[in-house]
Each structure stands twice: as structure tokens, then as C-alpha cells.
Amino acid sequence: MLKISERKQLLRDLELAVFLADDNDDHEEAEEFMALYAFISSSPFIDDRTRRHRDDxxxxxxxxxxxxxxxxxxxxxxxxxxxxxxxxxxxxxxxxxxxxxxxxxxxxxxxxxxxxxxxxxxxxxxxxxxxxxxxx
Structure with a gap:
């Protein structure tokens, strides 16, 4: 079975949250979810990438x-x-x-x-x- 990344699953959950909030006429909440979706989708990673120290x-x-x-x-x-x-x-x-x-x-x-x-x-x-x- 294909494994879905944590980021991709979060984006899917946010899409559903936007849909549900909009369906319940809660436009403010839908806009907050859309802003969060835009923020997360703008970066390929959820967490900051840390550089690994090279051990010599x-x-x-x-x-x-x-x-x-x-x-x-x-x-x-x-x-x-x-x-x-x-x-x-x-x-x-x-x-x-x-x-x-x-x-x-x-x-x-x-x-x-x-x-x-x-x-x-x-x-x-x-x-x-x-x-x-x-x-x-």
C-alpha cells in the first residue's frame, strides 16, 4: 500500500476542514483553514530541515x-x-x-x-x- 507523507495527509485534512467549515457557513474558520493550507503547501517540509554535522x-x-x-x-x-x-x-x-x-x-x-x-x-x-x- 502506498504510504502517504505526514504533510500530504495534513493537506488532505485541511481540504476537508475547509469544505466542512464552508458547508456549515463558518466562513471565518474556512478562511483560517485556507490560510493554513496555503502556508503548509508553500513548503515541501513540515519541520525545519536541520543540517547533519559531519563527523571527521x-x-x-x-x-x-x-x-x-x-x-x-x-x-x-x-x-x-x-x-x-x-x-x-x-x-x-x-x-x-x-x-x-x-x-x-x-x-x-x-x-x-x-x-x-x-x-x-x-x-x-x-x-x-x-x-x-x-x-x-
Whole structure:
């Protein structure tokens, strides 16, 4: 069964309230419901959207302490290969943005992509997701 969002259900309830208030000749109440309907329908969300804080624990604490086998298991490359890839890509325009929401450092974005590409939804991806969960 199709799930109806809380906002959509609220809008449907307000439509019914406008109809019932107008049917009972309570035009003031109908106008209040219409104003509330207009206000709610003007925004795609009922609640304010809060920005999620990015936790850099993985890259500050865990990333540097991974041994070579763990590093290769997660990112499917050596540390030297990873560093070379970052040097080649970090100045690309895809890593710059004029938004008020800053992007992650290019090295972090590349690490996340490599971990995702190498995960292939097998048992090792569970470990990778555990390491990278704070960044999603």
C-alpha cells in the first residue's frame, strides 16, 4: 500500500476542514483553514530541515592508523596509489563548489568513492560501512 507523507495527509485534512467549515457557513474558520493550507503547501517540509554535522573521526583518528592490509582491503589500492590518485584529481572542478555547504576534502570524497566501488555488497562492505558510517 502506498504510504502517504505526514504533510500530504495534513493537506488532505485541511481540504476537508475547509469544505466542512464552508458547508456549515463558518466562513471565518474556512478562511483560517485556507490560510493554513496555503502556508503548509508553500513548503515541501513540515519541520525545519536541520543540517547533519559531519563527523571527521574516521579520517582524523582511524584512517591514519589503518595497517597496509586494512587500507588495501577497504580502498582496494595502496597508500601510495591513493596519494597519487588524490594528487591527480584534487584540483578538478568537480571538487570545488560555490555553495554555502562546503564539500568534503577531495581526499575524503575519493576515499569514500573507492570504498564504495570496492565494496560490491559482500561481507567486506559491512566493515567498510562501519568505518564510513559517520560520513553518510
Amino acid at each position: 573521526h574516521f579520517f582524523v583518528e582511524t584512517f591514519p592508523t589503518l595497517n597496509d592490509d586494512e587500507f588495501r582491503s577497504i580502498f582496494r589500492t595502496t597508500r601510495q596509489g591513493f596519494a597519487a590518485l588524490v594528487r591527480q584529481l584534487e584540483d578538478h572542478l568537480v571538487f570545488s563548489n560555490n555553495s554555502r555547504c562546503a564539500q568534503l576534502h577531495p581526499a575524503w570524497q575519493i576515499a569514500i568513492a573507492l570504498a564504495r566501488f570496492g565494496g560490491a555488497e559482500n561481507g567486506s562492505s559491512v566493515m567498510v560501512n562501519r568505518y564510513l558510517l559517520v560520513l553518510q
